[in-house]
Amino acid sequence: MANVKEFSVEEKLSSLVSLQKADSKLDEIKILKGELPMEVHDLEDEIHGLHARQTRVEEEINGIQEFIEQKKNIIKDAQALVKKYEKQSENVKNNREFEAINKEMELQNLEIKLAEKHIKDANEEIGDKARLLESAKKAVASKEGVLKHKKGELEKIIGDTEKEENEFHKISAEAREKVEPRLLASYERIRNSYRNGLAIVSVHRDACGGCFNAIPPQRQSEIRQHKKIIVCENCGRILIDEELYHSTEVQ
Missing domain, CATH: 1.10.287.1490 (Helix Hairpins)
Known part of the structure; x- marks a missing residue:
């Protein structure tokens, strides 16, 4: 032993x-380092959160744009049916057929108006999302500027003190072994x-x-x-x- x-x-x-x-x-x-390490860490977390928000808003805008395309297709299909019914109305044989065709045309026109309203509302929502996205981008740019400055300060301090800090850590460790x-x-x-x-x-x-x-x-x-x-x-x-x-x- x-x-x-x-x-x-x-x-x-x-x-x-x-x-x-x-x-x-x-x-x-x-x-000497002060709160810089914590500030850098907090800023990195905040920027990560802002990027996540930005990505989420972009995905929401893409989803709304897909919704608008769907509504445009509905309008296109409804307009095609209206034309079809208009052509059929030229060859009706009685009032009953005429009323049935008119009813179908009215339904398709209502479908078109409803889809147009949905598109209008969706475009307004995209406008709101776009403003939110622009705000998020500006916030990211601002925070990244602050982060760059803080990191620069911290890196300078670390560069100036790293050798000395390592030496004192070594002295501290060696002294602890003797206690x-x-x-x-x-x-x-x-x-x-x-x-x-x-x-x-x-x-x-x-x-x-x-x-x-x-x-x-x-x-x-x-x-x-x-x-x-x-x-x-x-x-x-x-x-x-x-x-x-x-x-x-x-x-």
């Missing part, structure tokens, strides 16, 4: 400082409790570097000895002496 290396308290504290400094640098890069899970969990819990993400702070001018609560001389002496993990009784952050804090570099 492979031996698991045991780290001294001082080594653990040094790793925690490295971890904190690397994570703080990553926080700075995240702040036992329980202590690492405490670090994460404390770090997530504060907006500035500081879980490890140095004692500065006899006070906690996080909450500025005074640290008694005896407590400061224990902190400098690096024999145990000591936390601030006021804010719960892990305390480090300034010498160890400043001697631990992450660049």
